[in-house]
Amino acid sequence: MxxxxxxxxxxxxxxxxxxIQRDMNEQQRRPVGISVLSFFFLFGVLASGLTALILLxxxxxMDVLWGxxxxxxxxxxxxxxxxxxxxxxxxxxxxxxxxxxxxRRPWGFWTAVIVLVMNLVGDAxxxxxxxxxxxxxGVPIAGLMILYLFGxxxxxxxx
Numbered sequence: 283m284x285x286x287x288x289x290x291x292x293x294x295x296x297x298x299x300x301x302i303q304r305d306m307n308e309q310q311r312r313p314v315g316i317s318v319l320s321f322f323f324l325f326g327v328l329a330s331g332l333t334a335l336i337l338l339x340x341x342x343x344m345d346v347l348w349g350x351x352x353x354x355x356x357x358x359x360x361x362x363x364x365x366x367x368x369x370x371x372x373x374x375x376x377x378x379x380x381x382x383x384x385x386r387r388p389w390g391f392w393t394a395v396i397v398l399v400m401n402l403v404g405d406a407x408x409x410x411x412x413x414x415x416x417x418x419x420g421v422p423i424a425g426l427m428i429l430y431l432f433g434x435x436x437x438x439x440x441x
Contacts, residue, residue, distance in 0.1 A: 316383055399428065402425060405419075
């Protein structure tokens, strides 16, 4: 009985009714790296969403979280409501990238690439314009993630 169930799942019929064995190749499985990137963007959703919330409702016990990244506070607080909108936009972009990568959709691939390119450019500008050399670490990391995604692009093609 188990054999028949497995055969049903792994076979399909062509137009003439002949059974064709579907190969459970890598096209049907999500690569581990794509799963890891999905979780990376999910972390981005949580971080940017929490930042937007802290900006929206200042003076709460959550303000202690600014201690994790005081420079973000210095940069975002003067922006006022625009900072909330900015972080909300980042949150939505990360959510779209995480969902699209997880579901292996072409729009998820492109959303992830665009977010990573923007991050790479932002890190490069921060390091050069503000002499913040610590942000340079983000440049090769984002670059490697982009290269990885392009190497796995076939997993996002519509069948």
